[in-house]
Amino acid sequence: KPSTPEQLATGFAxxxxxxxxxxxxxxxxxxxxxxxxxxxxxIGPAFTDNCYKHGxxxxxxxxxxxxxxxxxxxxxxxxxxxxxxxxxAAFYVRSLREVKAENAKPCEGDPYxxx
Numbered sequence: 001k002p003s004t005p006e007q008l009a010t011g012f013a014x015x016x017x018x019x020x021x022x023x024x025x026x027x028x029x030x031x032x033x034x035x036x037x038x039x040x041x042x043i044g045p046a047f048t049d050n051c052y053k054h055g056x057x058x059x060x061x062x063x064x065x066x067x068x069x070x071x072x073x074x075x076x077x078x079x080x081x082x083x084x085x086x087x088x089a090a091f092y093v094r095s096l097r098e099v100k101a102e103n104a105k106p107c108e109g110d111p112y113x114x115x
Contacts, residue, residue: 002066002083008058008090015091023092026085031093034073039093040101043073045108047096056112062090 003011015023028037034044045053054064066086068076077086 002059002062003087005057005059008062008087011087012058012091012094015088016095020088020092020095022085023088023090023095026081026089027092030077030080031089036101038101038104039096039099040103041105041108046101046105047093048099048101048104049107049111050097051107051109051111053109056110057114058087058090058094061093062087065090065093 027035031044034042035047036042039047041047045051050056052060054060054069064074066076066078066083068074077089081089
């Protein structure tokens with residue numbers, strides 16, 4: 001069952017304290033091929049520019065990871081990973097906002113101004 005926004009905020013803080021290691025492992029295995037290891041984007045959009053096509057809240061990021069994005073190469077991860085694992089991957093994606101990726105793709109979507 002997906003976590004509430006409050007639970008996600010608490011989980012994000014805990015993941016940050018641990019260096020996002022659990023989420024990074026999943027990202028490196030499942031996401032980096034399309035979004036680059038540094039989050040700069042390739043086939044998929046960049047995560048380093050604070051722009052999101054499907055929302056930038058932790059809830060929206062976790063949903064996109066869990067459900068995938070119809071009409072794109074982004075397949076749902078809910079068949080491979082548990083809810084807590086998906087949330088760890090979303091936490092890591094969120095952490096990439098602070099990365100300066102060389103030659104990152106330009107903004108795709110809307111800049112997120114919250115949290």
